[in-house]
Amino acid sequence: MASLKDIKQKITGIKKTEQITKAMNMVAAAKFRGAQERMEEFRPYAGKFSGVMGQLSATANPNAFPLMEEREIKKSMVLVVTSDRGLCGAFNANIISAAEQFLEEKKSQGIEVAVGCIGRKGHQYFSKKDIEVTIEIVDCMAKVEMVDARTAGKECIRLFLDGEIDEVHLLFGRFVNVVTQKPTFKKLIPISAADLTEAEAAEEEQAGPKATYIYEPDPEEILNILMPMYVNVQIMAAMLETACSEQAARMTAMDNATRACTDMIHELTLAYNKARQASITAELMDIVGGAEALKG
Amino acid sequence: MANKLNLEVVTPTKLVVSDQVDLCTVPGTEGAFGVMANHAPILSTLTIGEMHYQKDNDTVRVAVSGGFVEVSSNQMTVLAEAAEISDDIDVDRALRAKERAEKRLQEALSGREDIDVARAKAALARALTRLKVAGKLS
Numbered sequence: 001m002a003s004l005k006d007i008k009q010k011i012t013g014i015k016k017t018e019q020i021t022k023a024m025n026m027v028a029a030a031k032f033r034g035a036q037e038r039m040e041e042f043r044p045y046a047g048k049f050s051g052v053m054g055q056l057s058a059t060a061n062p063n064a065f066p067l068m069e070e071r072e073i074k075k076s077m078v079l080v081v082t083s084d085r086g087l088c089g090a091f092n093a094n095i096i097s098a099a100e101q102f103l104e105e106k107k108s109q110g111i112e113v114a115v116g117c118i119g120r121k122g123h124q125y126f127s128k129k130d131i132e133v134t135i136e137i138v139d140c141m142a143k144v145e146m147v148d149a150r151t152a153g154k155e156c157i158r159l160f161l162d163g164e165i166d167e168v169h170l171l172f173g174r175f176v177n178v179v180t181q182k183p184t185f186k187k188l189i190p191i192s193a194a195d196l197t198e199a200e201a202a203e204e205e206q207a208g209p210k211a212t213y214i215y216e217p218d219p220e221e222i223l224n225i226l227m228p229m230y231v232n233v234q235i236m237a238a239m240l241e242t243a244c245s246e247q248a249a250r251m252t253a254m255d256n257a258t259r260a261c262t263d264m265i266h267e268l269t270l271a272y273n274k275a276r277q278a279s280i281t282a283e284l285m286d287i288v289g290g291a292e293a294l295k296g
Numbered sequence: 297m298a299n300k301l302n303l304e305v306v307t308p309t310k311l312v313v314s315d316q317v318d319l320c321t322v323p324g325t326e327g328a329f330g331v332m333a334n335h336a337p338i339l340s341t342l343t344i345g346e347m348h349y350q351k352d353n354d355t356v357r358v359a360v361s362g363g364f365v366e367v368s369s370n371q372m373t374v375l376a377e378a379a380e381i382s383d384d385i386d387v388d389r390a391l392r393a394k395e396r397a398e399k400r401l402q403e404a405l406s407g408r409e410d411i412d413v414a415r416a417k418a419a420l421a422r423a424l425t426r427l428k429v430a431g432k433l434s
Contacts, residue, residue, distance in 0.1 A: 038309070045306045048375055052339065052366055146308050146377065213368070216326050216340035225325075225341050226364065229377070236308060 004279065007272040011265060018261035022085070025254035032178075032247035038144065039175070039240045047236050053230050057193050059219050066161055067227045068191050075112040077134060077165045078102055079156065079188065081172040081238050082122035083246035084141045089253035091173060091181060091246060092121040098183035099171055114165060118152055129245060134159060141243050149236035156235075157228055160189045172238035173245035179246035179252055186235055191227060215271070298409040299333035303349055305358065312379045313349075313358065320349040320372060322365050342376060344421045346429050348426040357382040359429040361422050378422075385430040394423035 080099045082092045099122070103113045116135030117123035123138050135155050140148040159165040167189065174184035215222060303320050305313040319329040323345030331338075344361040363376035397420035404411040 041310050042308055045308050045375060048306060048366075048373060052364065052375075181401055188401065212337065213366075214336055214338040216329075216338065222339065222341050222364065222408075233308070291345075 004272065004275050005064055007268055007275060011268045011272065014261050014264050014268065018258055018265065020262060021254045021257040025258060026089075028250040028254060029098040029245050032244065032251055035240070035247050036146075039244050042237060042240050046233050049226075049230060049233050053223070053226060055213075056219050056223050056226070061187070064220060065191075065223060065260065066228060067157065067189060069192065070190055070192075071166045073166045075114065075165050076106050076167050077114040077116060077156075077159065078169045078171050078185075079116040079135065079152065079235070080126070081170070081235075081242045082117070082119035083173075083242065083279075084120040085246075087200055087253065088119065088246055088250035089256075091249035091253075092119075094181075095171060095173055095183045096122060096125050098185075099126075102169070102171070102185065116152065116156065116168075118148070118235075119242070131220065134165075141239070141246065144236070144239045144243050146170040146232070146236055149232045149239055153228065153232035155237050157231060170234060170238050173242045173243050173249075175245040176247055178248045181249055186234065186238070188231060191230065207222060301333045301335070301369070302371045303374070304372070305347075305360070305376065305379050307376055307379050308321060311376075312376075312381065313356075315349070315351060317349040317351045320347065322347040322374060323360065324365070331367055331372055333370055335367050335370075335372075337366075339366050340364060342374070344418065344425055346425055347374065347379075357429045359385060359422075359426045361425070364389070380426065380429075382429045382431065385426050387427065387430050387432050390423045390426035390432075393419060394427065397423060 057236050078099055080095060082095050086092065099115065103115070114132040114134050115122075117126055117127050117133060118135070118137045119141050120138040125135050127136075135152055135219070137148050137152055156165075156168045160168060167187065170186045170188045172186075173181045174183060176182055185284050300316040300318060301320060303313060303315050303317045304311065319330055319332050321328055322340075323343050324340040325343045326340070328345070329340070329392045341364045342360060342362060345359075346357060347360050348355055348357045350356075358379055358381050360374065360376040362378070363374065365372065365374045367373075397416050400411050400416040401413065401420065404413050404416065
């Protein structure tokens, strides 16, 4: 059995761990609120953007746009959005395994694959693997900036237009609620007209009846300008959502850790008391035994 | 009371303006244009520049860059990649950006080829617009 001192030391250690996890939980909670706010603030922008895109694509001929061109898929890329930091449970592992599964599937169909990484964790993982990494953006999740989304978007578009890659999928941690975050795929490029009209339908319900617009410049040209921006908006939305999910995942993970600590402390205290009791009993036995022996 | 136009300026980070205004002028790619209440529906892309709107007798100036504007049924929505009301502009930052962009353009002129001229020009235009809107352009 472990000695009294050993147990005591262990208890002190775990108490310290508990303090840390508790603090991290609170920090994550505060950051989560911030991330959620940013996500909500972005929503009207993204919603409006999709609405206008849908409306435009309904009037314009989709075949005229290089970014909407559906080619035979020879090489596929997945843009993986993960967090920068760990200690958030299985959050990143879930995203990465979803990516792996996706890549396996594509490979089995004889399609070449590449990955793009936004967020340190995904990058750490894929840079060690035997796979082409096209985009590396790290240290961007603490404060999600449009600049990063733009950089990633630009590169995706370039790869697509140069014919190096025939489709780009986006993989991110969708925020379902505080306890559930789900790795989710979304097709980024080519932009599908069906997606756009769907987005428009959603917007339409709020916006009321449709009017005939004056377009300046003409719809095709507007679409040409807006399409790259649309890609950026999608990436940005994915990043914001992942950032939010990350904090939520960390909150849950740290909450679990704190609870595990409390349990352990409880058990160890029990063991400590038992051991203390046992040593007292043993000492008493010694004294009593000694006294008996002296009596003769 | 005269009809008002419902103006919203939205950027990826926040809702910059949400107000009832009398007149709003925006820098469209095909030229600046003003919008008053009951304007016909219009959809136009925006360039880097100054937009301003009038409310009662006050004029508010806003620096915008990129994006588009949509007007329908008295609702005007400006979706910009960045937008700042004149009072919120960080003048020091804009000045630094201006100097940086000018330097880069200068270097590009003197033969450096690794510089993205279009980007530097855009950066310069953004910085100048901010300074102009902030009223700090000498």
